[in-house]
Structures are given as C-alpha cells and as structure tokens.
Amino acid sequence: MTKLVEIRDLRVAFDGVPVLHGIDLDVAPGEALGLVGESGCGKSVTWLAALGLLPEKARVSGSVVLEHRTLSNAPRSELEQVRGGRIAMIFQDPSSALNPVIRIGRQICEALRLHRGLSGKPAQAEALRLMDMVGIPDPRRRFNLYPHEFSGGQCQRLMIAMALAGEPDLLIADEPTTALDATIQAQILDLLATLRRETGMATVFISHDLGAVAQVCERVCVMYAGRIVEAGPVAQLFEAPRHPYTRGLFDAIPRMDGPRTRLIPIDGTVPDPRALPAGCAFAPRCARAQVFCRTERPELLPQTDGRLLACAYPVPTAPAVPQRERVSQ
Amino acid sequence: MTPILEARDLVRIYETREGLFGKVTPVRAVDGVSLAVSPGETLGIVGESGSGKSTLGRMLLGVDPAQGGEVRFGGAPMPERRTPAWRALRARMQMVFQDPLSALDRRLTIADQIREPLDIHRVGTPEERASRVASLMRNVGLRPDQAGRYPHELSGGQRQRVVIARALATDPALLVCDEPVSALDVSIQAQVVNLLRDLQETTGLAMVFISHDLKVVRNLCDRVAVMYLGRIVEEGPAEALFARPQHPYTQALVSSVPVPGRPLDSRIILQGEPPNPAARPSGCAFHSRCPVAEPMCRGAVPGLRVTAPGRASACHLVAGAAPASAA
Numbered sequence: 028m029t030k031l032v033e034i035r036d037l038r039v040a041f042d043g044v045p046v047l048h049g050i051d052l053d054v055a056p057g058e059a060l061g062l063v064g065e066s067g068c069g070k071s072v073t074w075l076a077a078l079g080l081l082p083e084k085a086r087v088s089g090s091v092v093l094e095h096r097t098l099s100n101a102p103r104s105e106l107e108q109v110r111g112g113r114i115a116m117i118f119q120d121p122s123s124a125l126n127p128v129i130r131i132g133r134q135i136c137e138a139l140r141l142h143r144g145l146s147g148k149p150a151q152a153e154a155l156r157l158m159d160m161v162g163i164p165d166p167r168r169r170f171n172l173y174p175h176e177f178s179g180g181q182c183q184r185l186m187i188a189m190a191l192a193g194e195p196d197l198l199i200a201d202e203p204t205t206a207l208d209a210t211i212q213a214q215i216l217d218l219l220a221t222l223r224r225e226t227g228m229a230t231v232f233i234s235h236d237l238g239a240v241a242q243v244c245e246r247v248c249v250m251y252a253g254r255i256v257e258a259g260p261v262a263q264l265f266e267a268p269r270h271p272y273t274r275g276l277f278d279a280i281p282r283m284d285g286p287r288t289r290l291i292p293i294d295g296t297v298p299d300p301r302a303l304p305a306g307c308a309f310a311p312r313c314a315r316a317q318v319f320c321r322t323e324r325p326e327l328l329p330q331t332d333g334r335l336l337a338c339a340y341p342v343p344t345a346p347a348v349p350q351r352e353r354v355s356q
Numbered sequence: 357m358t359p360i361l362e363a364r365d366l367v368r369i370y371e372t373r374e375g376l377f378g379k380v381t382p383v384r385a386v387d388g389v390s391l392a393v394s395p396g397e398t399l400g401i402v403g404e405s406g407s408g409k410s411t412l413g414r415m416l417l418g419v420d421p422a423q424g425g426e427v428r429f430g431g432a433p434m435p436e437r438r439t440p441a442w443r444a445l446r447a448r449m450q451m452v453f454q455d456p457l458s459a460l461d462r463r464l465t466i467a468d469q470i471r472e473p474l475d476i477h478r479v480g481t482p483e484e485r486a487s488r489v490a491s492l493m494r495n496v497g498l499r500p501d502q503a504g505r506y507p508h509e510l511s512g513g514q515r516q517r518v519v520i521a522r523a524l525a526t527d528p529a530l531l532v533c534d535e536p537v538s539a540l541d542v543s544i545q546a547q548v549v550n551l552l553r554d555l556q557e558t559t560g561l562a563m564v565f566i567s568h569d570l571k572v573v574r575n576l577c578d579r580v581a582v583m584y585l586g587r588i589v590e591e592g593p594a595e596a597l598f599a600r601p602q603h604p605y606t607q608a609l610v611s612s613v614p615v616p617g618r619p620l621d622s623r624i625i626l627q628g629e630p631p632n633p634a635a636r637p638s639g640c641a642f643h644s645r646c647p648v649a650e651p652m653c654r655g656a657v658p659g660l661r662v663t664a665p666g667r668a669s670a671c672h673l674v675a676g677a678a679p680a681s682a683a
Contacts, residue, residue: 065541164628178629179405208404209568210626213612217625235542238614279546281575283598283613289553290575292546296511 030094031056031196031229032077032114037089039069039076046300047072048253049089051327054197054229061244061261062233063276067297069253070233074199078114079106112142115190119202121182125174132170135189142193157188162218180211187218191226198222201233216243237276241265249273252298252308255327259334269334269341271313307339315340358431359392360529360562361416361449366390367424368411372634383634385411387586388425395529398556398563400577400594402570402609404630408586409566413532416564417449418442430529447477450523454535456515460507466518467493467503473525492521495558496551513544520551524559531555532564537572549576570613574598579666582606585633585641588660592667602669604646640672648673 032054039047047069054060062070075081077091077098091098093113098106110116118124126134135154139145145153151170158166161184174182183203190198200219204212220243223230234240240247241261248258249270257270268274278291295312298304304311310320319339327337332344368386373379386408393399403409414420416427418434427434429449435441450473453459460469467489474485490500496517507515516536523531533552537545549572555561556576567573573580573594580597582590582605590603601607611624626645631637637644643653653672660670 065543180629208630209570209612210404210608211629212614213623213625216614217623236614237542242614276542279542281546281549281571283571283574283610283615287575287595289550290546292550293543294547296513296544297541 029056030054030092031058033090033092034073034077035090035092037073037076037091038087039072039081040086042084043086044301046253047076050255052248052255054231056196057223057227057229058246059223059230059232059244061240061247062231062250063235063237063240063247064250065235065297067252067300068250070250071201073250074116074201074231074233078110078116078199079103080110080116111138111190111195112193113195114197114199115193115195116199116201117183117186117190117203119205121186121206122174122179124186125182127174130171130173131177131185135185135192138189138192153192154188157191158185160191160222161185161188162214163188178211180207180214183207183215184218187215187222191222194226195228197229197231199231199233202235203232204239205234205236212239219243237265237280249276252303253300254308254337255335256309256337257334258327259332263332263334267342267344269330269336269344270309270338271315271340271342272309274342275312307337315342357394359428360395360430361391361393361564362428363392363416363425364390364428365425366412366415366422366427368408368415368420369423381634384586384636385633386415386422389583389586389588390425391581391588391591393530393562393564395562396556396560397579398565398577400573400580401564401566401583402568402573402580403583404568406585406630406633407583408633409583410534412583413451413534413564413566417446417451417532419451444477447473447479447526448528449530449532450526450528452516452519452523452531452533452536454538456512456519456539457507459519460515462507465504465506466498466510469507469518470522470525473522477526479526488525492525495524495555496521497547511544512540513547516540516548517551520548520555524555524561527559528561530562530564532566534566535568536565538567538569545572552576570598570610582609585630585636587641587670588668589642589670590668591660592664596667602663602667602674603642603671604648604673605642608647640670 030053034050034052037047037050050073064070076087081087089099093109098109132154135157136150139150139153155166163169163181163184177185204215207215216239219230232240232244244261247261247264248255251272257273268277275293279293281290293312298308306322306324307320310316317340325337325339327335330336366386366389370383370385371380372383389412401409411420415422418427418437421437429445435445470489470492471485474488498517537548540548553576565573565577577594580594581588584605590606598610601610608624608626628645631644639655640653640658643649658670658672660668663669663674
C-alpha cells in the first residue's frame with residue numbers, strides 16, 4: 028500500500044502527563060479513515076500533534092512523514108506550507124474558526140493567495156467556484172457577507188471551501204457535524220462524501236458518532252485512553268467488533284428499531300490520564316477482563332482476519348447482534 | 357385519566373431588532389402549541405435548533421411567560437409567575453438542563469446542592485433532610501463518599517446525576533429535561549438514560565423530554581411531538597412515529613439519523629435550512645424544504661389533524677380523519 032501519511036510512535040504529554048502513548052497510523056492516498064472514541068481519548072490530539080498545532084507546553088515525540096517529507100520537528104515555514112496546502116483541517120465549531128470582521132469572500136481569497144498564489148479576478152472566480160462547490164446558494168450575492176450572516180451549517184460549508192482552497196491531498200475533519208442539526212448534519216456528510224469522490228483527496232473523519240463514521244469511512248480506528256485499541260475495515264468492525272470497548276460503544280447506542288429496552292452502558296468512566304491503570308487501560312470497565320489484563324498491557328497486533336486488535340480476551344467472533352436481542356430470541 | 361400537565365394554544369413572541377435602529381420584528385418562537393402529559397407518562401419533544409422546543413419547555417413550568425394560551429398543572433391553572441403560589445408549586449415540577457456544570461454552584465459541595473431545594477421549600481427536619489440527601493444520592497448512583505466533593509471534582513455524567521438528584525429532592529410530579537444527555541459521551545449517556553428509565557418505573561414521575569437525539573427519545577419516551585418553527589407538526593406513540601413517520605419533515609428527520617450499515621444515499625437529504633422564524637414562509641412553514649410540497653401548501657396553513665388512533669399530523673398531504681380535538 029502506498030502511504031500518503033505515515034505516523035510512527037507518536038507520543039504527546041501535557042505538563043509531564045502523557046495523553047498519547049505511541050500511535051502508529053497510515054493514511055493511503057484517497058482513503059477515508061475514521062477515528063472514533065470518547066472525549067479525551069486522543070483522537071483530535073493525534074492530528075493536532077502531527078501538524079504541529081499543539082501549544083508550546085505539549086511535548087511531542089515520534090515521527091510523521093508525508094510522502095518522504097518528515098513533518099516532525101520540521102521548521103515552522105515548512106509546516107505552514109503543508110498545513111492548508113497538502114493537509115487541511117476543519118473543526119467542530121466553524122463560526123469560531125472564521126474571522127468575524129472580514130467578509131467571507133476575502134477570507135477565501137486569502138487562503139487562495141497563501142496556498143495557490145492566486146489574486147485579483149482569478150482568485151475571486153475560484154472563490155466563487157469553491158462556494159458553489161460546497162453548496163452555498165447564490166455565491167455571487169453572498170461573496171461580500173460577514174460570517175454572522177450565515178447559519179451554522181453554511182459556516183461549516185464555508186470552512187470546507189477554505190480547506191479546499193489549497194487543493195489538499197488530505198482533509199482532516201474534526202467532529203465536523205457535531206454542532207449541527209440532524210438534517211444539516213446529513214447534508215454535510217453527503218457533501219464530504221461527494222467532495223472526496225470528485226477530488227480524490229483522502230479524508231480523516233474524527234468523530235464520536237459511530238453511525239456517521241460508518242457512513243463516510245472505509246477504515247476505522249477505535250481509540251481509548253491515548254491508544255488505538257482496534258482498527259479495520261468499516262464493515263468488519265461494525266459487523267463483528269472484537270475489542271470489548273468497541274463492542275461496548277455499539278451496545279450503548281439506543282436503536283432506531285427493535286424493542287425499547289434498557290441500554291447496556293459501559294460501567295465506570297474513562298480513566299484519569301494522570302492515574303492510568305497498570306495493565307490494559309480499559310480493564311477496570313471491562314466485563315471480560317482477567318487477572319492478566321490488570322497487570323499486562325496488550326499490544327496492538329494484526330489478526331488473521333486482517334484487523335488490528337489490542338486485547339487479550341477479545342469478544343468471540345459472532346454476528347454483532349446486541350445482547351438484549353439475543354435474549355429476546 | 358386527568359393529565360398532570362396540560363397546555364392549550366401556547367404562544368410566545370420574542371421581539372428582534374434588525375441593527376441598532378432597525379425595525380422591530382416579532383418572532384413567534386412558540387406558535388399555538390397544545391399538549392397533555394398524563395401522570396407517569398414521558399412525552400418527547402424533538403426538533404432542530406430554533407424550533408421552539410426549549411422555549412416551550414420553560415413555558416410549561418411557567419418560567420417563561422406565555423403571550424397566549426394557558427398551562428394547567430394537576431387540573432388547575434398555573435399560578436402567576438413569581439407569586440408565592442407559583443414558587444410553592446415549583447417544588448412539584450422541576451427542570452434538568454444540558455450543561456450540568458453551569459447548573460451547579462461551584463462553591464457548594466454536592467450534598468449541599470442536593471439539599472438546597474429541601475431548605476428552600478422547608479421540607480422535614482435537618483436530620484430528615486440529611487437522610488433524604490443520602491437516599492437521593494444512592495438512587496442516582498452516587499457514592500456516599502462523594503457527598504463532600506465539589507462539582508469540578510466530578511465527571512460530566514456524575515454532575516448530571518447530581519442535577520437529577522437535586523431535581524428529585526422535593527419529590528416532584530413532573531420533570532422537564534432539556535437535552536439532559538446531549539453533552540455526555542455515548543457510554544455515559546447510556547448510564548444516565550438508564551437512570552431516567554429507572555426513575556420512570558420506581559417513582560411514577562411524569563416527564564417532558566426535550567432532545568434532538570431521536571435514538572434517545574425513542575428509547576425513553578411513550579409519546580413524541582415533533583416541532584418545526586414553533587408548531588407541532590406530528591404527534592404519536594414513540595415506536596409507531598419513528599417506524600412510520602407521516603409528516604414529510606419527520607420522515608426526513610428519522611432518515612437523517614446515521615445508522616451503521618445503512619448507506620448514505622438511502623437517506624432523505626433536505627434542501628436548504630430551517631427558515632428564519634422572523635420570516636416564516638406562508639402556508640405550511642415546511643413547504644420551502646418539503647420534497648413533496650404542492651401549490652396549496654404555499655397558501656393554507658395545515659392544522660394538526662388526527663390521522664390514526666393516537667396520531668396526528670399537520671400536513672395537507674397526509675390523509676386525515678378529523679381535526680384533532682386539542683388543536
């Protein structure tokens with residue numbers, strides 16, 4: 028497999044507290060990769076660290092390679108070429124990522140000037156084309172509006188337009204639909220899938236919403252407490268999750284069909300990064316944990332079916348029918 | 357059975373000004389909403405931002421005044437806001453919000469906060485209050501050793517348990533929850549949803565559950581009302597409404613829920629966004645985004661009509677039986 032981005036042993040610590048414990052991750056050209064996990068699991072920090080966007084106090088180690096070009100410890104000027112150019116990022120809250128006092132057209136033109144050297148009429152024409160591409164109705168009339176004159180969903184479309192300005196090879200979308208209403212969320216997911224098909228850029232989709240990830244990604248990594256615990260093709264992971272945490276995430280989601288029964292929560296809470304359990308970080312919340320799990324930490328290892336798994340006592344391979352349904356049958 | 361809570365033709369109008377000296381435009385945030393909640397029943401209210409669902413929740417408790425219509429609690433009209441009678445009644449109806457941290461006082465221990473409603477409403481002796489706090493904490497799954505903790509020392513899920521325990525302190529007959537689990541992670545969300553389920557069963561509490569998360573609403577609610585731009589557009593039993601939505605808006609809403617294994621292109625993707633409530637479209641407010649709208653939808657406002665036993669829709673194109681008695 029050719030690799031667009033190769034991350035090896037990426038570690039991050041804030042104030043001496045490690046929050047990311049050695050992430051190995053590859054993104055292939057044109058691939059749609061999902062990163063799933065609960066708050067604090069390190070899914071966003073992974074990419075902020077890879078792009079050198081973390082604050083000074085963060086200690087980052089490991090290597091990040093973008094097509095033979097090492098990004099880790101690269102000088103700022105080189106990173107700035109990559110960010111927005113080769114790799115673009117969009118965030119959960121679009122209205123705070125846009126400059127409130129600059130007209131939207133000018134903001135997109137600025138991105139075009141920085142990353143493609145366009146200015147004047149050609150920049151304006153390209154900005155209008157991008158606004159049209161992300162589904163802003165009547166872009167010519169709205170070119171000179173300010174961000175507050177757009178709705179949340181449209182601000183996210185404008186962010187995507189700015190991200191596309193540098194014709195990136197990789198778009199990192201960090202919870203891009205979390206703050207949006209259900210019907211608007213469906214529109215943005217549809218837009219991201221269409222853009223990937225049309226431009227051939229790779230997408231990393233960071234989300235806590237398993238359903239959304241399943242719809243736009245080909246491959247998924249599940250993260251817990253700063254480590255990847257399971258990774259594989261979407262269909263494989265969703266039909267037969269093997270890590271008890273992945274399985275727990277599925278079981279905890281209420282269903283839109285079938286009987287309305289009690290949910291199956293994951294007991295306890297995510298561990299404090301300052302006091303991680305000795306063995307597997309999930310062991311204290313895991314129903315399948317044995318003595319081994321509390322003392323030894325399982326490595327992320329390839330399985331015979333092609334997935335990666337970090338669990339000593341994984342869920343047996345059976346169809347992913349939630350427990351409550353099996354009982355009722 | 358007499359409903360514990362009954363609302364008739366509720367109207368709430370906000371005034372917005374365009375610019376500093378612009379003209380004042382009235383915005384009908386809630387526009388003629390009628391509903392009823394029986395004792396022990398949970399009514400779900402779903403809708404997107406700006407649909408008026410949160411405003412409606414506050415009006416049901418009398419926190420926000422209504423410009424039209426009336427709320428009846430336990431068969432009697434709701435007393436005037438901020439009167440002693442209203443304050444006394446507030447012990448019987450409580451509210452839980454989305455963000456537990458801002459609903460809690462950072463300088464008080466959680467035991468003190470749970471006891472506060474008992475102090476305010478002068479319930480029991482100090483010893484009785486202390487034992488009530490201990491049993492409330494136990495009921496919502498908080499450990500006794502957490503009593504002396506402060507809100508910032510707890511996780512998000514635990515804080516929401518504190519808020520729920522405090523809301524339950526005065527043994528209310530009605531709980532209005534506004535997005536109570538939306539800020540929580542999936543695994544913790546399931547814990548709090550189960551807690552609310554247990555409370556339904558053990559206390560016979562009636563609930564109004566306001567949320568944009570259809571999956572949670574389906575799991576927790578007996579009946580559901582769908583709101584669009586200040587009006588109820590569809591109402592019915594939770595399971596039936598989500599299995600066979602009648603109103604085109606409900607159909608799009610249900611179809612927009614991402615379900616693992618269902619491909620993206622099988623979803624109904626609505627064009628555009630909810631219109632500005634200050635510039636409500638004529639006729640059916642949904643016609644500008646509706647995939648099946650006909651010319652008449654632009655002209656006449658559809659009323660909420662009974663379409664099947666226990667179900668009602670406000671759509672010209674859904675076959676109706678007779679106008680709903682409530683509308």
